[in-house]
Amino acid sequence: MPYLFNHLDSIEKLLRRSPFGLITDVDGTISETAPTPQQAKVSPLCRHYLSALSQHLALVAAISGRPAIEVKNMLKIDGMVYIGNHGLERWTEGHSEFTKDAKDYPEVIKAVIKELTPLLSIEGVRIEDKGITATIHYRLCREPQLAERDILVALENLTPAKRLRIMQGRMAINLIPLVKVNKGTATLDLIQGYHLQGGIYLGDDLTDVDAFTAIQSASHNSEFQGFAIGIISREMPEKLVTETDFTLNGVNDVERFLKWMSQTALEPS
Numbered sequence: 001m002p003y004l005f006n007h008l009d010s011i012e013k014l015l016r017r018s019p020f021g022l023i024t025d026v027d028g029t030i031s032e033t034a035p036t037p038q039q040a041k042v043s044p045l046c047r048h049y050l051s052a053l054s055q056h057l058a059l060v061a062a063i064s065g066r067p068a069i070e071v072k073n074m075l076k077i078d079g080m081v082y083i084g085n086h087g088l089e090r091w092t093e094g095h096s097e098f099t100k101d102a103k104d105y106p107e108v109i110k111a112v113i114k115e116l117t118p119l120l121s122i123e124g125v126r127i128e129d130k131g132i133t134a135t136i137h138y139r140l141c142r143e144p145q146l147a148e149r150d151i152l153v154a155l156e157n158l159t160p161a162k163r164l165r166i167m168q169g170r171m172a173i174n175l176i177p178l179v180k181v182n183k184g185t186a187t188l189d190l191i192q193g194y195h196l197q198g199g200i201y202l203g204d205d206l207t208d209v210d211a212f213t214a215i216q217s218a219s220h221n222s223e224f225q226g227f228a229i230g231i232i233s234r235e236m237p238e239k240l241v242t243e244t245d246f247t248l249n250g251v252n253d254v255e256r257f258l259k260w261m262s263q264t265a266l267e268p269s
């Protein structure tokens, strides 16, 4: 897919649309991937430009597999919209709200995590309980491929896991409620809710592909026009490249792009 910095004219044209929305993933997109999720920090430059853009665009949203409150605490920008747990949860007016269909899932997640306790005997495996979803990390394992296989086998034999969608991410496996909510449906909700005419989505992982597809289908079926931008990394899933309109190379490039975008969007036309 074409490198975004060779096609700034297309983005410039898109930016003239209003209301305009910028939706971004967090980990691996505006924050470097860290050994553990707790160590990850949003790049100060990204934060700076997102803050500037949030004053001028109709919508600046962060969407992540993390709980919504964590996303909010990582960015701390007033006026931004925070969507957590792959679209299942939204931070609004000082508290987070779960989508209706997923309300009984915290029980399921608890049951699955309890059954998965034996996996913790593999050195480096971490299970993150995120309320209505969970993530099993194996980045720190000495043999990540073997750990991944053991995790998948354990999940296959687990009855409560049948109610969950098992999604592989970057050195992690996500357990997500089997409801029709994902980063794609959340993106469509934002496009409709904010009556967006133009938009950009930035993401680096398999869960972002749903959002890329949403951006593209909305661009075909409505007044909306948008671009999906994939952030290239060494651990990148193959599908990411084929489904994006443009690519950027890592968080550094996202910093450069947000800088360019805030200068372009904020300059009087």
Ligand SMILES: [Mg+2]
Pocket (backbone or CB within 6 Å): 025, 026, 027, 028, 029, 203, 204, 205
């Ligand atoms: Mg990511």
